Amino acid sequence: MIKHDIIIVGSGLAGMQAALEVCKDFDTAIITKVYPSRSHSGAAQGGIAASLGNASEDSWEDHMYDTVKGSDFFSDQDAVEIMVKDAPGVIRKMEHFGCVFSRTEKGLIAQRWFGGHSKQRACYAADRTGHALLHVLHEQTFKHAKNIKIYSEWYLMSLIVKDGICRGMVVYNIQKGKLEVMQAKTIIFCTGGYGRAYKITSNAFASTGDGIVAAYHAGLPLQDMEFVQFHPTGLFAQGILISEAARGEGGHLVNGKGERFMEKYASAKMELAPRDIVSRSEQTEINEGRGIDGKDYLHIDLRHLGKEKIIERLPQVRQLGIDFLGLDLIDDPLPIQPTAHYSMGGIPTDSDGHVLSDEKGTKVTGLFAAGECSCVSVHGANRLGTNSLLEALVFGERAGKAALTFTQNAEFHDVNEQEESNKVKNKVEAILNSNGKESINDIRNELKENMTTNCGIYRSKDQLEICLKKLNDLKARFKKGKITDKGFVFNSELIEFIELGNMLEFSEIIARGALRREESRGAHARTDFQKRDDDKWLNHTLAFKKDGEIEFRFKPVVITKHQPEERKY
Amino acid sequence: MSETTFKIQRFNPEKDKETYFQEFKLEIPKGATLLDCLNLIKWTQDGTLTFRMSCRSAICGSCSVRANGHAVLACKTQASSVAQNDQVTIKPLGNMEIIKDLAVDLTEFWKKVEAIKPWLMPDEKKETQTTERTQSVEEFLKIDKASTCIMCSSCYSDCCSMAVDKSFLGPTALAKAQRFVEDSRDKETISRIKELSEDAGIWDCTHCGECSQRCPTEAKPLDRIVSLRTVALNSGVTNNYGARHAKAFVKSIKSSGILNENTIPVASMGFFNIPGLLSLIPVGIRMFLKGKNPPLIHHPMQELDDVKRIFKKFEEK
Numbered sequence: 064m065i066k067h068d069i070i071i072v073g074s075g076l077a078g079m080q081a082a083l084e085v086c087k088d089f090d091t092a093i094i095t096k097v098y099p100s101r102s103h104s105g106a107a108q109g110g111i112a113a114s115l116g117n118a119s120e121d122s123w124e125d126h127m128y129d130t131v132k133g134s135d136f137f138s139d140q141d142a143v144e145i146m147v148k149d150a151p152g153v154i155r156k157m158e159h160f161g162c163v164f165s166r167t168e169k170g171l172i173a174q175r176w177f178g179g180h181s182k183q184r185a186c187y188a189a190d191r192t193g194h195a196l197l198h199v200l201h202e203q204t205f206k207h208a209k210n211i212k213i214y215s216e217w218y219l220m221s222l223i224v225k226d227g228i229c230r231g232m233v234v235y236n237i238q239k240g241k242l243e244v245m246q247a248k249t250i251i252f253c254t255g256g257y258g259r260a261y262k263i264t265s266n267a268f269a270s271t272g273d274g275i276v277a278a279y280h281a282g283l284p285l286q287d288m289e290f291v292q293f294h295p296t297g298l299f300a301q302g303i304l305i306s307e308a309a310r311g312e313g314g315h316l317v318n319g320k321g322e323r324f325m326e327k328y329a330s331a332k333m334e335l336a337p338r339d340i341v342s343r344s345e346q347t348e349i350n351e352g353r354g355i356d357g358k359d360y361l362h363i364d365l366r367h368l369g370k371e372k373i374i375e376r377l378p379q380v381r382q383l384g385i386d387f388l389g390l391d392l393i394d395d396p397l398p399i400q401p402t403a404h405y406s407m408g409g410i411p412t413d414s415d416g417h418v419l420s421d422e423k424g425t426k427v428t429g430l431f432a433a434g435e436c437s438c439v440s441v442h443g444a445n446r447l448g449t450n451s452l453l454e455a456l457v458f459g460e461r462a463g464k465a466a467l468t469f470t471q472n473a474e475f476h477d478v479n480e481q482e483e484s485n486k487v488k489n490k491v492e493a494i495l496n497s498n499g500k501e502s503i504n505d506i507r508n509e510l511k512e513n514m515t516t517n518c519g520i521y522r523s524k525d526q527l528e529i530c531l532k533k534l535n536d537l538k539a540r541f542k543k544g545k546i547t548d549k550g551f552v553f554n555s556e557l558i559e560f561i562e563l564g565n566m567l568e569f570s571e572i573i574a575r576g577a578l579r580r581e582e583s584r585g586a587h588a589r590t591d592f593q594k595r596d597d598d599k600w601l602n603h604t605l606a607f608k609k610d611g612e613i614e615f616r617f618k619p620v621v622i623t624k625h626q627p628e629e630r631k632y
Numbered sequence: 633m634s635e636t637t638f639k640i641q642r643f644n645p646e647k648d649k650e651t652y653f654q655e656f657k658l659e660i661p662k663g664a665t666l667l668d669c670l671n672l673i674k675w676t677q678d679g680t681l682t683f684r685m686s687c688r689s690a691i692c693g694s695c696s697v698r699a700n701g702h703a704v705l706a707c708k709t710q711a712s713s714v715a716q717n718d719q720v721t722i723k724p725l726g727n728m729e730i731i732k733d734l735a736v737d738l739t740e741f742w743k744k745v746e747a748i749k750p751w752l753m754p755d756e757k758k759e760t761q762t763t764e765r766t767q768s769v770e771e772f773l774k775i776d777k778a779s780t781c782i783m784c785s786s787c788y789s790d791c792c793s794m795a796v797d798k799s800f801l802g803p804t805a806l807a808k809a810q811r812f813v814e815d816s817r818d819k820e821t822i823s824r825i826k827e828l829s830e831d832a833g834i835w836d837c838t839h840c841g842e843c844s845q846r847c848p849t850e851a852k853p854l855d856r857i858v859s860l861r862t863v864a865l866n867s868g869v870t871n872n873y874g875a876r877h878a879k880a881f882v883k884s885i886k887s888s889g890i891l892n893e894n895t896i897p898v899a900s901m902g903f904f905n906i907p908g909l910l911s912l913i914p915v916g917i918r919m920f921l922k923g924k925n926p927p928l929i930h931h932p933m934q935e936l937d938d939v940k941r942i943f944k945k946f947e948e949k
């Protein structure tokens with residue numbers, strides 16, 4: 064059995080932030096299914112929010128209000144307050160680590176406009192902000208390499224929680240093809256989001272919600288899973304992200320009639336209204352036949368910005384258009400459509416990253432979570448752009464600090480190595496020895512199609528029931544899934560198989576939660592319940608696994624400074 | 633549309649003693665990237681085909697492979713652009729051991745990145761956590777390009793110098809190093825450049841330029857190495873060069889059979905730092921230029937006259 068005081072699962076911004084905190088005092092390990100610098104945080108383009116006030120006056124109070132309003136008054140305001148207050152400090156810390164930020168004329172960190180923010184608040188590194196942050200943290204892990212052991216291309220298979228105590232996990236060493244049991248006093252989950260279950264998605268192949276499902280299988284609840292953010296500008300058919308920075312810098316959204324249609328939906332904020340609103344507006348345009356040539360896409364037009372600005376501020380976005388569609392946005396508008404982008408839901412935690420096992424706030428001993436896999440909840444029903452890199456850094460650091468304190472008096476707890484390892488081994492062997500005939504590629508494609516069509520931007524009872532029925536069929540077929548690679552070493556087919564199982568599992572939680580929630584709020588838009596209903600639904604969803612079924616419970620939303628009001632832009 | 637033959641190198645350590653090629657036929661869908669095609673093959677023809685990928689948007693650096701002999705980022709490469717006569721050969725990256733099929737062992741690659749101490753070493757005395765340090769746009773531009781590196785190891789794979797000397801730090805690590813050496817916030821410029829001038833460092837590059845050609849970002853390692861050499865020269869870190877230069881020469885010839893004109897450091901350093909250059913010119917070069925150079929310089933060098941002038945001056949000294 065492999066032992067470390069503290070093991071962190073995931074090496075995105077949240078995971079590495081946490082590791083850098085705890086490695087000062089404890090023997091620390093990170094396990095990650097991709098090399099650290101391949102984590103999906105690196106794909107973030109547009110920016111990270113902090114009220115530095117480098118471009119115009121700003122305050123944490125304004126940042127807080129924007130975030131709460133953006134969340135459709137569904138975020139926990141105590142957590143939001145912590146995040147926005149910590150924001151400037153955490154940005155400076157990254158700067159001191161050596162992050163390569165873009166600069167103003169005066170040499171300060173440059174900031175740009177972003178959707179839903181009332182101030183010019185998004186700190187950026189051209190349009191590769193996540194890349195700059197991820198690499199600077201990776202650099203720091205090299206600096207502390209003596210204290211942080213990184214297990215790259217190791218895959219979390221199961222989490223061991225017994226009697227409310229987290230004890231360890233079972234992992235698969237992908238390169239060697241070996242199962243290992245790991246034991247730790249403290250485990251921190253930073254496993255990222257779950258956007259891969261959608262057909263059109265901006266997410267990496269790795270964003271399959273593994274950590275979330277492992278927690279769920281270990282008996283822990285999942286919170287607000289029905290809230291999935293769709294980003295307004297995915298490259299047509301690919302879903303690859305065209306950063307909101309493109310609109311922040313002044314890009315226009317145009318329909319088939321050549322109109323800037325946002326005029327109709329958010330006349331004040333226009334293209335820079337929050338994402339849920341812009342994505343819905345786009346979908347409405349498409350549904351009503353006003354897509355480009357009546358098809359299911361629209362245009363983002365940046366030509367009026369001019370070559371120089373595009374090359375300086377949006378080089379990566381421009382390159383994506385050239386590489387994937389052969390279109391240069393200096394000369395052409397780009398075809399875009401909404402793309403599944405961000406998972407608001409996840410493993411419930413308090414603002415110190417302690418994982419909570421119920422609606423009363425009972426802590427799981429020795430288990431923490433941070434970043435996109437967690438739900439603290441700072442984004443509520445809709446995240447504002449640039450707030451999630453911030454969340455990953457702030458709560459990654461806080462979880463690290465809390466884990467450090469906790470581990471001071473913690474001990475290793477018993478793990479029955481043989482039993483835990485066998486459980487997973489049997490599961491893997493069952494997969495490898497099965498002579499099922501169902502193509503996992505077909506099942507995955509149908510899952511993605513199903514979630515996009517029936518549980519996407521707009522939802523209704525009828526659609527969600529179809530969605531659930533289809534999910535049931537797919538799960539049955541998945542049991543007869545076909546695998547051709549029977550080896551152990553670097554069996555990426557096996558990994559894809561397990562990931563698909565995870566996606567089927569959490570998709571049902573999304574769809575059931577969406578069916579249950581009879582209101583429209585933030586990213587959750589029901590055509591049959593179009594109004595927000597604060598009397599009935601101003602509370603978080605908790606989904607538990609009970610005898611193979613999903614049991615739902617409630618948890619109140621924390622409201623401190625801002626009472627819910629109508630959301631207008 | 634006609635089918636394209638993907639000739640893919642296979643190797644499964646659990647079964648095979650040696651690598652072999654397998655052919656797959658696929659109609660390339662319109663606009664499909666090489667990664668899309670590899671996935672289509674894996675998902676519809678042979679689930680055992682193994683390669684790495686994650687972001688599929690050219691930012692995570694997972695998916696490099698060699699197409700027709702050159703490293704490319706599979707997710708950034710239109711499949712139709714590498715198909716020649718309806719055929720494309722796909723192999724794993726070079727200069728690294730194969731784990732399985734197209735997945736290579738990156739252990740050494742990362743060790744070399746680690747070896748250059750890839751973290752900022754600021755002046756602790758000047759540190760205040762309450763404000764950000766300023767950096768002028770000019771200073772930022774010096775490190776901006778290197779900072780775009782996605783660690784895809786394409787340059788490392790195709791590096792000629794690496795092919796003949798495994799100890800060479802390689803283009804990725806050196807490009808990363810430039811980002812610190814020239815960061816206005818880092819105070820270890822001199823000690824870094826000294827270390828980088830040691831054996832296996834900046835003087836071991838043969839300037840073959842493969843790295844920059846293969847680089848899918850703006851990082852362009854050769855340009856960064858040239859920057860580093862310039863810093864070394866300008867800051868007087870010039871001792872003990874002879875052996876290294878000679879080594880670079882020998883390597884250049886060993887790896888390409890010719891002497892690339894770029895191998896001559898003066899060409900890359902500009903011609904202004906005459907004293908510095910003179911102190912640099914090793915015996916090996918002199919001999920080279922005197923006796924055997926003409927047939928070896930494979931195409932005319934623009935500034936050849938300048939070079940000759942400098943050497944002449946050196947001889948006179």
Ligand SMILES: Cc1cc2nc3c(=O)[nH]c(=O)nc-3n(C[C@H](O)[C@H](O)[C@H](O)COP(=O)(O)OP(=O)(O)OC[C@H]3O[C@@H](n4cnc5c(N)ncnc54)[C@H](O)[C@@H]3O)c2cc1C
Nearest residue numbers: 073074075077096104107109110219255434435449451452
């Ligand atoms: C295209 C794109 C652009 C974005 N742009 C912005 C932006 O401009 N601003 C902003 O604020 N936010 C942005 N976001 C959102 C933001 O990038 C993410 O929410 C954030 O980076 C998540 O960080 P994380 O550390 O939680 O997870 P990630 O960076 O996703 O890391 C997850 C880690 O978990 C590991 N992992 C997962 N499963 C397993 C397993 N089974 N075993 C072992 N390890 C595992 C992975 O290897 C990885 O290291 C963007 C997102 C996308 C998709």
Ligand code: FES
Nearest residue numbers: 686688693695707
């Ligand atoms: S898959 Fe990330 S760079 Fe190609």
